[in-house]
Amino acid sequence: MSEVTQPIAFIAVSGPQGPGPRLAIEGPRFIVGKDPAANLCLRDDITVSRQHLEIRIEGDKLVIEDLNSRNGTYVNGKRIKEPTVLTPPAVVMAGRSRLAILCDESVHDATVIINSHYSTQGSILVPPSEFFKERKEAFLVVDVVKSTQLISTGETLFLKVVSVLGKVLERSMRAESEGFLKCTGDGFFATFGSATAALDCVIAIAENLPRYFDNPVKYSAALHWGESRQASNGDRLGQDVHAVFSVEDLRHKVPKLIEMVDTMASPCIAVMSAAFRNEIVDERKDRAKFLGAFPLKGLSEDMDIFHMIIRSKR
Numbered sequence: 244m245s246e247v248t249q250p251i252a253f254i255a256v257s258g259p260q261g262p263g264p265r266l267a268i269e270g271p272r273f274i275v276g277k278d279p280a281a282n283l284c285l286r287d288d289i290t291v292s293r294q295h296l297e298i299r300i301e302g303d304k305l306v307i308e309d310l311n312s313r314n315g316t317y318v319n320g321k322r323i324k325e326p327t328v329l330t331p332p333a334v335v336m337a338g339r340s341r342l343a344i345l346c347d348e349s350v351h352d353a354t355v356i357i358n359s360h361y362s363t364q365g366s367i368l369v370p371p372s373e374f375f376k377e378r379k380e381a382f383l384v385v386d387v388v389k390s391t392q393l394i395s396t397g398e399t400l401f402l403k404v405v406s407v408l409g410k411v412l413e414r415s416m417r418a419e420s421e422g423f424l425k426c427t428g429d430g431f432f433a434t435f436g437s438a439t440a441a442l443d444c445v446i447a448i449a450e451n452l453p454r455y456f457d458n459p460v461k462y463s464a465a466l467h468w469g470e471s472r473q474a475s476n477g478d479r480l481g482q483d484v485h486a487v488f489s490v491e492d493l494r495h496k497v498p499k500l501i502e503m504v505d506t507m508a509s510p511c512i513a514v515m516s517a518a519f520r521n522e523i524v525d526e527r528k529d530r531a532k533f534l535g536a537f538p539l540k541g542l543s544e545d546m547d548i549f550h551m552i553i554r555s556k557r
Contacts, residue, residue: 252305252331253345254283254298265345270300275337276310283342289409289426290314290338298329298344305329305344313422314338339425339478378421381441381468381519382479382487385412385448386430388461388504405429407455408448408462415444423479430462432487434479438468438522442513449511449553459510464553465491466515467539468522482541489539490514493548499534500550509554517547527551 253265254273266283274281276295277288285291292312299306308326309316316323317336329335331346387404405426412431416422423434435441445464452460467490469483493514494500504512513531516539520531531549538545 251300251303251346252298252329255343255345256283256285256340268298268300268305268344273298273300274310275342276312285337285340288338288340289413290424291340292338295337296335299326305331307335312337313416313419313424315421377470377472377481379468379470381435381438381466381522382471382484383433383435383441383444384427384430384465384487384491385433385445386427386463386491388463390429401429404452404456404460407452411448411451412444415440415447421473423473425478432479434471438466438519439524441466441519442523442527445511445513446553449509453510461504461507462511463491463494463504464511464513465494466513466519468516468519485541486516486539486546489537489541490516490548493534493537497534497537503550503552507552509552511553513551513553515549515551517549520549 252268254268254275255265273283274294274297275283275285275291276293277286277291278284278293279286281294285295290313292310292314294310295312296307296309296316299308305328306326307316307318307323307329309323314337318327318329319333320336329344331344333344335342335344385408387401387408390401409424409426409431412424412433416424416433416435419435419440421436423432425432433441433444435444445466448462448464452462465487467483467487469481469486471479471481471484473479491514494504494512500512500514514534515531520528523531531551534548534550536545536547
């Protein structure tokens with residue numbers, strides 16, 4: 244690799260208020276990720292891996308490579324699977340973060356470049372069609388039960404509960420090549436390549452989180468299996484995504500579930516659709532007890548729903 248005395252490109256993060264400061268991409272390696280030691284640290288993006296991608300300077304060229312990140316790296320809307328020559332100006336997606344690659348610090352406006360790859364309607368970002376692809380996967384929505392009451396006892400405790408929950412989820416997702424994770428306020432939405440992996444994650448939550456808190460904190464997990472479309476930032480869209488949030492909503496509507504959550508001694512209850520239960524391949528399938536048939540948003544027919552109490556080893 245040749246020594247570079249002048250930056251041959253710049254990188255800028257685009258947010259709601261427009262592009263942030265532009266950083267010079269200087270060689271030989273420029274790392275982007277959540278690691279504080281990264282050249283560009285995206286610490287506020289929970290969907291970004293610690294070392295998500297690198298940009299290398301090879302002679303007079305830029306080469307971008309995904310570093311086995313959880314959600315992948317996209318260049319101008321297309322996911323890269325191997326080292327790829329990066330030609331500025333370009334848009335790179337890492338997790339939910341949009342990055343503008345500029346060939347000169349003053350010639351190009353980062354917002355203009357990024358917006359040229361998107362159309363907007365109001366405040367909703369609408370990526371072009373090549374950003375989407377369909378897949379079958381397991382959906383998980385996990386929430387802190389009675390989070391409002393928890394906040395009233397102390398906001399610091401609530402933030403710690405959500406933080407620890409997120410870390411357990413991240414550890415459970417390390418083996419997922421194309422999983423997705425985002426915070427929903429008092430919980431998380433996540434996707435897995437198999438129903439077994441999603442249920443393993445719920446069990447890990449029940450087994451690990453009680454170790455961190457003296458007072459018991461309860462969690463609910465909604466599980467569904469189906470199809471989704473993946474946007475460039477990793478987000479999931481489709482009727483089955485709506486359905487898993489409907490499964491989660493049953494905890495607030497079905498009297499039997501409300502009573503179970505109020506009285507259970509175990510830290511976690513899992514509520515799952517028949518579509519999810521049918522994908523479980525081990526003996527845990529028998530532990531899921533029939534609750535009833537319910538309408539789920541996005542689906543045309545009622546679906547059988549099951550519940551499972553997840554116990555802690557503590």
